[in-house]
Amino acid sequence: MVKQTISEKHRKRPTKVLHEELKRALASRGMKIALLLGAVLLVIGLNYARSYPPEKSFVDVWYIAYNQSFYYLMLPLIACIPFADTLASDRKQGYFERLAVRAHYKSILGAKFFANAIAGALASVLPLLLLYSILTLTNHNPLNHPALNSIEGRPYEMAELVQLYKTLPDVFILIVSGTVFISGALFASLGMASTLLINHRFVAFSVPFLLSNLLQYFSNRTKLLPWYLSPSELLLKPNFSPSHAFETTNEIPYLFILPGALWLICIALILLCGKRQQILENNLAPSGVKRSRIELGKLIPVQLQNFPIKESRLQHGSKFGNYFRTQLNMQMRPIQIIIIVLCVMVLSAVMLGWMKLQLPQVFAPEIGSAPPNTWDLYFRTIGDPWAMALVTANLFLFLVSNLQPQTAFGQLSIKRLSSRTSSWLAHIGFLLLSAIAYSLLLFIVIHLTGRLLGLPFSTQWSVMRDGFEHINLVAYLTETPNHALAFATVFGMSTLGFFCLSLLILLINTLIQRGLIGYIIVEILLISSLPLASLSLNAPKFFQYLPIIRNLVMRFYPFVFRNLDQTFTSVYAWLIWLAVLLPGTWFAYRKQDYLSQPETD
Amino acid sequence: MTMQNILEAINISKSFRQKEVLKNLSFSLQENTIVAICGTNGSGKSVFMRVLAGLVLPDSGKVTVFGTTLGGKNEFPPFTGIHFDNSGLLLTETARNNLLLLAMVSNIVSKERIDEVIRLVGLDPSDKRPVRTYSTGMRQRLGIAQALMEDPKLLMLDEPTTGLDFAGQDWFHDLIHELQGQGKTILITSHSKEEIANFCDQAYEMAGGQLRKF
Numbered sequence: 001m002v003k004q005t006i007s008e009k010h011r012k013r014p015t016k017v018l019h020e021e022l023k024r025a026l027a028s029r030g031m032k033i034a035l036l037l038g039a040v041l042l043v044i045g046l047n048y049a050r051s052y053p054p055e056k057s058f059v060d061v062w063y064i065a066y067n068q069s070f071y072y073l074m075l076p077l078i079a080c081i082p083f084a085d086t087l088a089s090d091r092k093q094g095y096f097e098r099l100a101v102r103a104h105y106k107s108i109l110g111a112k113f114f115a116n117a118i119a120g121a122l123a124s125v126l127p128l129l130l131l132y133s134i135l136t137l138t139n140h141n142p143l144n145h146p147a148l149n150s151i152e153g154r155p156y157e158m159a160e161l162v163q164l165y166k167t168l169p170d171v172f173i174l175i176v177s178g179t180v181f182i183s184g185a186l187f188a189s190l191g192m193a194s195t196l197l198i199n200h201r202f203v204a205f206s207v208p209f210l211l212s213n214l215l216q217y218f219s220n221r222t223k224l225l226p227w228y229l230s231p232s233e234l235l236l237k238p239n240f241s242p243s244h245a246f247e248t249t250n251e252i253p254y255l256f257i258l259p260g261a262l263w264l265i266c267i268a269l270i271l272l273c274g275k276r277q278q279i280l281e282n283n284l285a286p287s288g289v290k291r292s293r294i295e296l297g298k299l300i301p302v303q304l305q306n307f308p309i310k311e312s313r314l315q316h317g318s319k320f321g322n323y324f325r326t327q328l329n330m331q332m333r334p335i336q337i338i339i340i341v342l343c344v345m346v347l348s349a350v351m352l353g354w355m356k357l358q359l360p361q362v363f364a365p366e367i368g369s370a371p372p373n374t375w376d377l378y379f380r381t382i383g384d385p386w387a388m389a390l391v392t393a394n395l396f397l398f399l400v401s402n403l404q405p406q407t408a409f410g411q412l413s414i415k416r417l418s419s420r421t422s423s424w425l426a427h428i429g430f431l432l433l434s435a436i437a438y439s440l441l442l443f444i445v446i447h448l449t450g451r452l453l454g455l456p457f458s459t460q461w462s463v464m465r466d467g468f469e470h471i472n473l474v475a476y477l478t479e480t481p482n483h484a485l486a487f488a489t490v491f492g493m494s495t496l497g498f499f500c501l502s503l504l505i506l507l508i509n510t511l512i513q514r515g516l517i518g519y520i521i522v523e524i525l526l527i528s529s530l531p532l533a534s535l536s537l538n539a540p541k542f543f544q545y546l547p548i549i550r551n552l553v554m555r556f557y558p559f560v561f562r563n564l565d566q567t568f569t570s571v572y573a574w575l576i577w578l579a580v581l582l583p584g585t586w587f588a589y590r591k592q593d594y595l596s597q598p599e600t601d
Numbered sequence: 602m603t604m605q606n607i608l609e610a611i612n613i614s615k616s617f618r619q620k621e622v623l624k625n626l627s628f629s630l631q632e633n634t635i636v637a638i639c640g641t642n643g644s645g646k647s648v649f650m651r652v653l654a655g656l657v658l659p660d661s662g663k664v665t666v667f668g669t670t671l672g673g674k675n676e677f678p679p680f681t682g683i684h685f686d687n688s689g690l691l692l693t694e695t696a697r698n699n700l701l702l703l704a705m706v707s708n709i710v711s712k713e714r715i716d717e718v719i720r721l722v723g724l725d726p727s728d729k730r731p732v733r734t735y736s737t738g739m740r741q742r743l744g745i746a747q748a749l750m751e752d753p754k755l756l757m758l759d760e761p762t763t764g765l766d767f768a769g770q771d772w773f774h775d776l777i778h779e780l781q782g783q784g785k786t787i788l789i790t791s792h793s794k795e796e797i798a799n800f801c802d803q804a805y806e807m808a809g810g811q812l813r814k815f
Contacts, residue, residue, distance in 0.1 A: 306693055306694060306698075309698050309701050309702060309705075311701060311712060313705050314701070314704055314705060314708075314710065314711065314712060315708060315709065315710070315711060316708075317708070318708075319706060319707070319708050322705040322706050322708060323705075323706045325705060326702045326703075326705055326706055329702060330691065330702075407689070408685065408689030408690070409689050409690060409691050409699075409702075409703075411656055411685075411689065412683070412689045412703055412747060413702075413703060413706050414656075414677075415654065415655070415656065415677050415683060416703060416706040416707040416751075417706055418675075418676060418677045419674075419676060420676055591658065593651075593656070593657040593658060594651065594656035594657065595648075595651070595656075595657065596647065596685065
């Protein structure tokens with residue numbers, strides 16, 4: 001074995017390994033991107049701070065910029081960008097093995113995790129500290145000006161920390177920065193630890209980001225989880241949100257529960273999945289050792305992996321039609337549809353639970369008018385911006401994100417099709433049909449889930465119409481005699497949106513010839529559009545419809561109210577997107593090179 | 602009997618991010634010959650093969666295959682089977698289903714031909730195992746089968762013996778000679794000088810973005 005050919009004296013010292021890993025992490029391109037992303041978010045927050053009274057002190061500006069930039073939502077991503085994916089990429093490229101024969105395995109793993117934690121923590125906190133430095137030099141306004149007393153930007157529920165904010169603002173900033181530093185380190189570690197379970201770079205970025213946003217959603221918005229599991233509480237965001245927030249000094253210990261849990265998850269992943277023989281998969285694992293890798297292909301029954309292929313299509317129909325069928329066979333799998341249906345069912349159930357929690361009076365048996373029905377659940381689920389960004393649109397975009405770059409099999413298919421334009425046309429058709437089918441699937445699954453959970457199906461509006469914001473429709477849509485127009489509007493809007501966003505993924509992946517990058521970029525744009533849509537409250541109308549999420553949902557709160565004449569603005573917005581994306585993708589397809597790609601699993 | 606050129610590449614250049622991989626390269630291929638291109642890793646063999654197959658677009662120059670110049674409506678060469686550096690298969694499907702899906706697109710292959718070509722490369726068309734469970738050599742054989750499926754006149758095979766054991770390599774050499782006997786033309790890339798010396802009619806070496814006779 002190679003391991004035995006390297007004598008102990010030639011092994012690298014642990015400190016040298018750590019030094020090299022730290023150098024890699026801190027000088028990485030990811031570090032620069034993360035710092036830039038953090039800085040951009042804070043600039044958005046600063047822009048928002050301009051709307052506050054001019055008497056604001058440096059700590060007021062800093063804190064407004066911090067919380068209005070939605071830094072707490074993006075922090076897991078910022079922390080993971082610099083180095084969290086390197087364990088996965090080093091393993092795939094064989095670099096980890098080459099390191100492992102030159103140094104002790106535990107010291108390499110330790111060095112990687114330490115460097116990653118430091119890089120993630122610094123990437124998270126440096127933009128905030130830079131902003132603090134700039135503000136202390138440029139803003140000399142007195143502290144605690146009464147003009148800002150009633151402003152939501154100042155903390156008012158955070159126990160003794162409120163006193164610190166007023167009397168020792170530098171210490172307050174350092175405490176908040178400290179929580180950001182620790183959270184950054186923990187999320188970065190979670191990202192890297194997740195790749196021990198599933199060895200893929202994408203996992204490093206997505207697991208902490210999704211986990212954090214889901215925790216935020218379920219604890220802060222739906223209250224289905226305790227308040228202290230919300231990352232915004234850990235990150236000391238001001239508490240004008242509907243969450244509980246910690247109010248007394250006695251509750252401070254609760255804030256250690258989330259970081260403790262994240263730390264325990266990381267340790268558990270390292271202990272269970274980070275053993276030497278599990279990680280060194282190729283030639284360094286001792287012979288006879290059974291590798292306990294998770295292989296999704298083996299977990300899923302064969303019948304659920306592919307749809308049957310019709311032999312009768314051989315030498316029948318057109319080349320294009322048959323190519324389209326092969327694309328369906330390659331892209332759509334029964335297991336994917338089952339997973340989507342289950343996810344939408346769970347989402348609908350959560351939405352119904354939330355509706356009952358927020359509006360118990362409309363579900364009371366003695367209610368006079370029509371009780372809530374499955375349409376209410378449909379409009380509520382489809383119209384929730386957070387659910388749309390994190391689950392509904394996310395599922396669809398992930399499902400269709402791997403059309404480009406063409407796999408080796410796809411290249412063989414195109415060679416037989418003999419036309420790049422036809423291939424583009426087939427992919428566009430596939431995305432459009434998928435968007436329509438997905439929107440219909442949502443409609444059916446949400447209604448069925450509603451029925452299963454006891455909601456009636458009715459063609460009449462329920463009591464929820466009176467508070468139309470509860471079902472996320474503009475007022476005039478609820479004034480129609482039935483749901484058809486409301487459904488057609490919402491259906492058209494979301495279908496067009498899904499189609500356009502999938503085209504954007506297609507364009508990005510075709511231009512840069514890298515899978516998943518398009519999906520990640522579009523998903524980040526989508527999630528970033530949530531705070532952007534909130535920030536554009538006072539912006540001109542044109543800018544109000546720039547954030548993607550505004551054109552996917554009807555909802556106005558916490559966004560700008562949508563008037564009657566603006567109902568179809570989103571449809572026009574998507575048509576403009578289409579006018580750019582359709583020729584853009586066609587041109588990219590015509591000019592792309594089909595380079596070597598791995599086999600398709 | 603004079604043999605005619607079935608493939609001509611004239612003044613082909615291709616760069617990736619300022620790195621010039623192919624430099625004003627010209628090449629022709631005579632009918633019913635076995636021609637090899639060798640070269641070090643990264644020398645541009647595969648890129649050149651992909652240019653000939655219409656998968657990579659050259660920055661300048663033109664490729665003509667069987668009298669058809671690639672470009673415009675003729676984006677890919679006619680009567681050509683290709684097999685590149687990995688087998689290009691759907692790993693969750695069976696061998697037969699892989700060929701079936703591709704045959705649906707080309708629209709000229711019968712069920713019987715699919716089974717025949719799978720047997721020709723030494724595999725079993727009734728094998729229900731997904732390709733994921735196949736060895737590298739078996740996948741290479743299946744990749745060659747898909748290239749042969751439409752009974753092309755010209756075969757472009759990029760490193761076809763990679764992953765094949767000695768017996769597999771012998772089988773492959775017998776196969777290409779048999780195909781040559783059927784009038785086919787074969788263009789392969791290879792790292793093996795022995796393979797080139799023993800089995801090819803002509804050989805070229807790719808170096809510095811240029812081809813020279815070997």
